[in-house]
Amino acid sequence: MLKNMENEEKEKEEKIKNNKRALLIALTLALIITTVAAQTLYNFYDSTQACRRQNTGTWTNCLGIYPSACPNDRLGCNDGTVETSSTTTSAATGLNMTDFNSSELYCDQITYVFFCYEWWANGATTTCTITVSNESGANPTAIVATCPGTTANPGVQCINVTATKGWTCENFFGPSGQRAVATATLYRSGGGTRTISYDVFAFNITYKKAPxxxxxxxxxxxxxxxxxxxxxxxxxxxxxxxxxxxxxxxxxxxxxxxxxxxxxxxxxxxxxxxxxxxxxxxxxxxxxxxxxxxxxxxxxxxxxIDNTSPMINSVSDYPDPVQTGQNITFVANVTDDFGVSVVQLEVNGTNYTMIKNTSTTWYYVYNTSGLSPGTYNYTIYANDTSGNNATPITGNFTVIQTLTPTIYTDKATYKNCSNTIYYKISVFDLNDQPIDTALTNTILDAVNATVMTENVNTGNGGTGVYLGVFPIPGGYQSGNWIIKAMSGSVKGQKTINVS
Ligand SMILES: [Ca+2]
Ligand SMILES: [Ca+2]
Ligand SMILES: [Ca+2]
Ligand SMILES: [Ca+2]
CATH class of the missing domain: 2.60.40.650 (Immunoglobulin-like)
Structure with missing residues (x-):
């Protein structure tokens, strides 16, 4: 039977206050304050589910209705409404009560268990016990061995049985489990009928709730x-x-x-x-x-786990063909479900570790100085952070002989003449291959600044001879002059002297 809710609420508040007070003191005393989970305590008053009584050695139904509220539940309230059991012989009499609340799903921990009882007999009794069990009645432990008096005095007794059993939430709460049971057993002392009255026969549990x-x-x-x-x-x-x-x-x-x-x-x-x-x-x-x-x-x-290999989605190389001594850049696009660890380039029997550019792009700039003209294969390898290897991808590139425009001049030294110099330059492709030629005569000053560009010829598709004339600005009438000739990425230059 549930106690008056208002009282329960007050007691609960009081326990919370006491709990908080104790916690505050403990925290104040502690040098090292660790995380203490706030726990609210809850009280559970008897919710008797089943009651049987023993009359002259025979178990039978109780007088009250279980489960129900007081006064139909005669055991949960100290209200003078009593269960009774009796014996007319030397056979035992007694009471057996099972106590739980299946609708409470959130009990987390049993804090205290008390067993409360108030009983009396109409005459002398002997060999009296009250036992408690946390196994639906099995393995009972005696907590009372004193027989009742013949009046209600001294009222309700509560025994702390917290340590008597290893109580769990299932003993008192939830849909199923081994339940808490209390059993009284008594015998008459002397002759006649002995009737035992039980006004209170109930567990009182304090517990913590949690989700x-x-x-x-x-x-x-x-x-x-x-x-x-x-x-x-x-x-x-x-x-x-x-x-x-x-x-x-x-x-x-x-x-x-x-x-x-x-x-x-x-x-x-x-x-x-x-x-x-x-x-x-x-x-x-x-x-x-x-x-x-x-x-x-x-x-x-x-x-x-990562047991999926990385994927080399694409590889490229540029420029292809590449001229001897020039750089060729290899690019690989590699992806993995977790992460690409290493991407390697193999060229001409040597491995090179590629450099990560974006999350999926890796590159390596390779200088072809060591390679003769010809076609070369290369292979890209990759593995992921778990050591899974990608299927390698192979490509090729062609190395061609370097085309250096050669610059010829008609004189080794030029004389300044009215700030005008006549020059003659010839540019040749050594292999006599068609080339796009851009010929500039660029005059650099002492601080390497361009002061003049003219006579640009492009796209003649072959070798040629270019003639030009240029004036020399004031202040630059003498010194070394550099003439540059460019053909794509290939360039030649020559220095002439003006005196
Ligand atoms: Ca009473
Ligand atoms: Ca009662
Ligand atoms: Ca992987
Ligand atoms: Ca290629």
Missing amino acids: KVTLISPANGAALNYPNITFQCNGHYNVNLANVTLFYNYSGIWAANETISITGTNYTANFTKTLNPTNIIWNCQFCGVDGNCKFAPANWTLTV
Whole structure:
């Protein structure tokens, strides 16, 4: 029977206050203040589910109605409404009571258990016991061995039986489990009928509540071959939930990773994380607005594996053909589900480590000085952070002989003459290949600044001879002059002297 709710509320508040006071003192005294989860205590008063009485050695139904409220429940309230049992012989009499509340789903921990009773007999009794069991009646432990008096005096007695049994929430709460049972057994002393009256025969439990937490996915022990993983868990409570936190040891240390503020009494949380291959354990902690927090009963394990090879999506090389001594740049596009570790280029029997440019692009600039004209194969290799190898990709490129425009001048030294110099330059392709020629005569001053450009010829498709005339600006009448000839990326230059 539930006690008057108002009184229960007051007692609950008083216990909370005392609890907070004790906590404050403990924290003040402690040199090192660690995290102390706020826990609210709850009281549970007898919710008798079943009652049987023993009359002259035979078990039979009780007088009251169980479960029900007082006074139909005759055992839960100190109200003078009593159960009775009797014996007319030397056979035993007594009472057997089972006590639980299946609708309370959020008991987290039993804090205290008291057994309260008030009984009396109409005459002398002997060999009296009250036992308690946390196994639905099995393995009872005697907590009372004193026979009742013949009046109600001294009133309700409560015995602290917290340490008598290893009480669990299931003994008193939830849909199923081994239940708490109390049993009285008495015998008459002398002759005649002995009737025993029981006004109170009940457990009184103080317990802590917490949300119920369930881990949903990835399933315990899962091995997943992808980096983006959603951890899903559910919490429910009889008061609103405040937040849920994902905990795991991904960094090597068990720690909170992310907390989500939530509302309502039932919440399914999703935490999506990008992980590297690893073995982790994880759990979710839900907290109610009453400050009570709870993890799922057991951590789950997860193995993140990478057994998928990286992909070399494309390779390129430029310029191709490349002239001897010039650079050729190799580019590879490589992707992986977790991460590309190394991309290598093999040219002419030597491996070169390519350089990461973007998340998927790797390059290497290779100088062809060591290569004779000809066609060469190259191969790109890649592996990921778990050591999986990509299928190599092969390409080729051609090295051609260097084309250096050769500059001929008609004189070794030029004389300044009225600030005008006549010059004659010839440019030849050594292989007599068609080339796009851009011939410039660029005069550089002492600080390497261009002072004049003229006589540009392009696209004649072959070798040629170019003649030009240029004036020399004031202040630059003498010194070394550089003439440059360019053909694509190939260039030649020559220095002439003006005196
Ligand atoms: Ca009473
Ligand atoms: Ca009563
Ligand atoms: Ca991979
Ligand atoms: Ca090529």
